[in-house]
Structures are given as structure tokens and as C-alpha cells.
Amino acid sequence: MSRPPTSTEVAAAILRERILEGSIPPGSRLQQDALAQALGLSRTPLRTAMAELAKDGLLDYSPNRGFTVRSFRLADIRAAFEVRANLEGLACRLAAERGLSEERAAELRRYVEQGDRILGRGRLDPDDLAPYRRMNVEFHEGIMATSGNPWVVEFVRRTHNVPLASDRVFLWDDYEIIRRSHDDHHRILAALLARDGRRAENIMWEHVTYAGELLCADLRRRHRLAPADPAERLSRTTSHRLSREEQDA
Amino acid sequence: MSRPPTSTEVAAAILRERILEGSIPPGSRLQQDALAQALGLSRTPLRTAMAELAKDGLLDYSPNRGFTVRSFRLADIRAAFEVRANLEGLACRLAAERGLSEERAAELRRYVEQGDRILGRGRLDPDDLAPYRRMNVEFHEGIMATSGNPWVVEFVRRTHNVPLASDRVFLWDDYEIIRRSHDDHHRILAALLARDGRRAENIMWEHVTYAGELLCADLRRRHRLAPADPAERLSRTTSHRLSREEQDA
DNA sequence: TTTGGTATTTTTGGATCCAATTTATGCTCG
DNA sequence: CGAGCATAAATTGGATCCAAAAATACCAAA
Incomplete structure (x- = not known):
């Protein structure tokens, strides 16, 4: 029942936390290579995690430019x-x-x-x-x-x-x-x-x-x-x- | 301004349409290889698309088992x-x-x-x-x-x-x-x-x-x-x- | 100094590969 | 016949690679 989280889930949870606590500035673009390295995984699960966070409203996506932390008015x-x-x-x-x-x-x-x-x-x-x-x-x-x-x-x-x-x-x-x-x-x-x-x-x-x-x-x-x-x-x-x-x- | 959709976007749109029109039965598991081949792309954008559709509530995800079309009561x-x-x-x-x-x-x-x-x-x-x-x-x-x-x-x-x-x-x-x-x-x-x-x-x-x-x-x-x-x-x-x-x- | 063009570097989206996990199949025993 | 186990096949999650697009740097002309 208590299975280990997938790498995608780990990445999404860490990113969500950092965004909500404010340690990644709104408007900043997430550098996939650096971030994947810092999190100790490849870009594949990271990109899935970011796509999910975008659907959750925390990130904005722009093709070929990647994901930025969403700014709220x-x-x-x-x-x-x-x-x-x-x-x-x-x-x-x-x-x-x-x-x-x-x-x-x-x-x-x-x-x-x-x-x-x-x-x-x-x-x-x-x-x-x-x-x-x-x-x-x-x-x-x-x-x-x-x-x-x-x-x-x-x-x-x-x-x-x-x-x-x-x-x-x-x-x-x-x-x-x-x-x-x-x-x-x-x-x-x-x-x-x-x-x-x-x-x-x-x-x-x-x-x-x-x-x-x-x-x-x-x-x-x-x-x-x-x-x-x-x-x-x-x-x-x-x-x-x-x-x-x-x-x- | 009118840029071509990414492969992920194409896959998501096609899948969404098929699910909403009922041509993929609820409860059925999406076979990634077959589906990617049928859509003419690799599994990578397909998996991103499926992860997004899961966040949208159309699919259920289970690690190592993949994505199934959600059943609604x-x-x-x-x-x-x-x-x-x-x-x-x-x-x-x-x-x-x-x-x-x-x-x-x-x-x-x-x-x-x-x-x-x-x-x-x-x-x-x-x-x-x-x-x-x-x-x-x-x-x-x-x-x-x-x-x-x-x-x-x-x-x-x-x-x-x-x-x-x-x-x-x-x-x-x-x-x-x-x-x-x-x-x-x-x-x-x-x-x-x-x-x-x-x-x-x-x-x-x-x-x-x-x-x-x-x-x-x-x-x-x-x-x-x-x-x-x-x-x-x-x-x-x-x-x-x-x-x-x-x-x- | 500013602007525009070009070359180079960096980043991203997608394809392919590999290992782990799950599912399917076949066989044996009660 | 059904249950359990072992093995093979299929599927999935993640890593790596590659080509295209974007960003950056550099240089020349106005």
C-alpha cells in the first residue's frame, strides 16, 4: 500500500513546495538541466512534473522556452x-x-x-x-x-x-x-x-x-x-x- | 503568433477528444506503445499528454501500471x-x-x-x-x-x-x-x-x-x-x- | 552610441534505449 | 477443476542522445 513515490512525484512535490514557500521567484524560468541535476534525476521526470504543475496553475508553459513560475496579481x-x-x-x-x-x-x-x-x-x-x-x-x-x-x-x-x-x-x-x-x-x-x-x-x-x-x-x-x-x-x-x-x- | 502545436499538445487534444466522445471505454488502460505508434509519435510526448489529462481528471494514474480512462459514477x-x-x-x-x-x-x-x-x-x-x-x-x-x-x-x-x-x-x-x-x-x-x-x-x-x-x-x-x-x-x-x-x- | 546581422552557445522537445515492474502463460499439485 | 508457482513476455519509468529552436555574444555599419 505504501509504495515509494515515482521520481516524477518527488520532483513535483519539491517544486510545489519551493514555489509555494516563495523560494523560486515568480517569473523565473526553470532551468531543466540544472534543476534535474540538483534534484538528482534526469530531465524526463522533471519535465513531467513541470507539466503537471503547469496544469495545477503554479507554472506557465511556453513551447521551446519552457516553464516559468507563475506570477499572480x-x-x-x-x-x-x-x-x-x-x-x-x-x-x-x-x-x-x-x-x-x-x-x-x-x-x-x-x-x-x-x-x-x-x-x-x-x-x-x-x-x-x-x-x-x-x-x-x-x-x-x-x-x-x-x-x-x-x-x-x-x-x-x-x-x-x-x-x-x-x-x-x-x-x-x-x-x-x-x-x-x-x-x-x-x-x-x-x-x-x-x-x-x-x-x-x-x-x-x-x-x-x-x-x-x-x-x-x-x-x-x-x-x-x-x-x-x-x-x-x-x-x-x-x-x-x-x-x-x-x-x- | 500562430505557432504549430507541440507533439504533446496534439496527443493531448486527440486523447481528450476520444475520451469525451466515448470511443475509448472508461476503465480501459492506455497502451503507450500502440497508442504512440497510432498517433505517429514517440512515447515521450504521449506520456506528458497523459500526465496532463490525468491532472484534468480524465485519466487515472497508477505507477507502473500506467493510465486508465477514468470511470464516472x-x-x-x-x-x-x-x-x-x-x-x-x-x-x-x-x-x-x-x-x-x-x-x-x-x-x-x-x-x-x-x-x-x-x-x-x-x-x-x-x-x-x-x-x-x-x-x-x-x-x-x-x-x-x-x-x-x-x-x-x-x-x-x-x-x-x-x-x-x-x-x-x-x-x-x-x-x-x-x-x-x-x-x-x-x-x-x-x-x-x-x-x-x-x-x-x-x-x-x-x-x-x-x-x-x-x-x-x-x-x-x-x-x-x-x-x-x-x-x-x-x-x-x-x-x-x-x-x-x-x-x- | 545604436542598430542589425551573423555566429556560437544554450536550452528544449522528442526519439530511443535500458532496466525494473507488471501481466500473461504454462505447468504442477491437491 | 482450481490454486499456486515459475517463467516468459509485455509494459512502464527513467536515462541518454539528438536535432531544432531560442538565447547570447560578437562584429560591422550607420
Whole structure:
């Protein structure tokens, strides 16, 4: 059952990670020979991996020129949150309609209670960022799995294939915002348990939408960009590692 | 500007077409040597093409066993329409918020008027199927392009990567159903022009949802399947060419 | 100094080859 | 007859090679 990954899978995973963490600058062209050598494999699996990452939206392909790391505009990120809000809202509605199993309900309760414990400190401790984020990701993924719709799961996953808008990015600096956001989790769970699809959908929609607004405002502030001028300059500056991470919801 | 396609692109396009038209049975494994020879190229571009089609959801991959044509369950098709309704509804809302350009408004009016002319016969002529379907596809795509959200466009496109649920499938046998469906087009356009995002979203949502219901009912009837028993048996029978096509909206 | 043309180098897409894995076939035994 | 095992054949993933295209460097002319 647990088979070794193919070289293509290894290459794709490493590349994906490097792109999402920002260590390969957007706009840069991937040198196949050098990269294959650095990864310790031939160009064949590397090229397959790159073709797959291009279909995933992380790379752009141009024949005879090869693959470049895709640059995202602030508008693209905003659009990704738009779609994510709609799809996660749909997931909530479907989950409410299907109802939660006892196991799933218990699982989601555990996540929410873990969030309570972390936020019970009354402040944001840097050491709490990683566990809170993991709890957050798992809460969302649990709901989507309950939706029973594999397309929703897949498309939401793909909206995370954006270096500045993935679920590894989390703004952890304003206690009140995080507390309100976690209150959303409480309310979403209550709505799901009550089988109130419309309520669950609406809260989730606002939850994700607001997270997107926060992220975009943060990016704009950090890069001191005017709202109409984000594209290429934002792409160039994304080679810097984020010191703070964004909440994705 | 108009460069020749790479061998990989040629292979992918041919394979995609064959899968969507049903001439390669779901569940069947693609023999790389034979297929490469039949396509007149080496295995290298073919394998890249297959890897890409796997990311697109048309093929399943298993290491050392290669690629098989993916089988879809009736539930998968239903789920695809669920997501498409959600996303095309979102596209309408966004399009209404952005407003239509004069050019786009004129274009959408032309499509609707073409539909009127075709349906003005008072019956469904088989020769009208292709132009009506093209009109339908273009109307939907025009709206999605107006949404300004590239993720919506891409994800909806991917929901069509299902042999029995793509936009090449169109039920063209009940005049009243088509007429009502085209009335939806009228109403959607009116809502867009009035910048009424909620109305446009809701009509489109019902429009796509109902089309999904029709298709699933048709598939169920044609294959004489009980609702709970669709998966593998549906997959096996899809090798037969559809004599009638389904409307996608 | 700038521009255009040419030559050279580098990179990429595809073809071919090879080894490992999977599948198919044949044989034996209960 | 069916199950299990061994062997042969087929298939696949990756490495290497080659030709074409793109990028870079260089030189001459305006």
C-alpha cells in the first residue's frame, strides 16, 4: 500500500513546495538541466512534473522556452478567495443537507475546542500559530469532506496553489480578528448540527471573504502598492520570505 | 503568433477528444506503445499528454501500471452539476456587479436572438441541434468571461471533462423543456443588464441544476439503473455512442 | 552610441534505449 | 477443476542522445 513515490512525484512535490514557500521567484524560468541535476534525476521526470504543475496553475508553459513560475496579481488572489468563499459555502450547505456523522461531529467539536484553548490565553502567542493553523485547515477540510462533492474538494485545493494565498499563510497579529474568526467556526458548526444549510453557507461565505480582504489589504500595505498597480511589482517582491503569515479563514 | 502545436499538445487534444466522445471505454488502460505508434509519435510526448489529462481528471494514474480512462459514477456527474451551478451562478453575480460592456451586451443579445429564431419553428429540428448548442455554449462562456474571475472559467471548464456531462452533450427531444431553458437565457440577460446580481445568480443556478437533473434522469432511464447502483455499470456502458445528446443548460 | 546581422552557445522537445515492474502463460499439485 | 508457482513476455519509468529552436555574444555599419 505504501509504495515509494515515482521520481516524477518527488520532483513535483519539491517544486510545489519551493514555489509555494516563495523560494523560486515568480517569473523565473526553470532551468531543466540544472534543476534535474540538483534534484538528482534526469530531465524526463522533471519535465513531467513541470507539466503537471503547469496544469495545477503554479507554472506557465511556453513551447521551446519552457516553464516559468507563475506570477499572480492581487486581482488573481482576490478572485481565488471569491471562488473559495462560494465553494466552501456550497460545501457547508451540502454538509448540512447530508448531516454530520457522529464521528465527524465529534471531530469538528474537537477542533473548535482546541481553538478555544489556544485563544483562551487572551493573546496571540507565536508558538500557537502552527497548531491553530493546523486546526483551522482541518476544520475546513473536515467540512468539505462531508460535502460529498469531490469537485469542491479539488477546486478549493487548487485555489490554494497561490504562493500568497495558500493555507500555509496566516495573519496572526490581531487577537480580536482571530477571536471573531474562530467564533465563525462555532457558528458554522452550530448551523451544521442544526442542519441549517443556508446559515452555514452564509457564515462560511463571509468567513472566507473577510479572510481574503484581510490578506489583500496586508499585501497591499506591505508592498506599499496602489490598488491599481499590483501585478508585476507584487510578483517581483514575492521572492522575499513572508515574516508573517496570513490566515486563510 | 500562430505557432504549430507541440507533439504533446496534439496527443493531448486527440486523447481528450476520444475520451469525451466515448470511443475509448472508461476503465480501459492506455497502451503507450500502440497508442504512440497510432498517433505517429514517440512515447515521450504521449506520456506528458497523459500526465496532463490525468491532472484534468480524465485519466487515472497508477505507477507502473500506467493510465486508465477514468470511470464516472452518476453521483460524480451530479456533483459536477452541483459545482457548475454554484460557479456559473457566481459568474452571473460578478458579471452583474461589473456590468456588461456594450460589445458584450450586444453579443449576448445576438445569441439569445439566434436561439429565438431556432425555436421559432415551434419544434425541434435535428439540423438545429448543433447551432443551438453552439449558441448555448457561447452564451454561457460570454457570461463567465465577463465575470473577470479566471478561476471560475477554469473550474467550470473542468467540470466539462466528463464524457457524459460535457457541453457536447445535449438533450434535444422535448421542445417545451428547451423553450423554457431558453427563456432562462432571456431572464439571465435581463438581470445582467439590470445589474441585478442576485436574480441572475439564482436563475442561472436553477438553469444549470435542472439541466443536471435532466441528464441524470436520462442516463438512469437509458441504462435502466437503480439510483443506488450506477457506478461500474454506468462506466461500462458508456462505450456506446450516445444517440441523443443532453442539453447542458 | 545604436542598430542589425551573423555566429556560437544554450536550452528544449522528442526519439530511443535500458532496466525494473507488471501481466500473461504454462505447468504442477491437491 | 482450481490454486499456486515459475517463467516468459509485455509494459512502464527513467536515462541518454539528438536535432531544432531560442538565447547570447560578437562584429560591422550607420
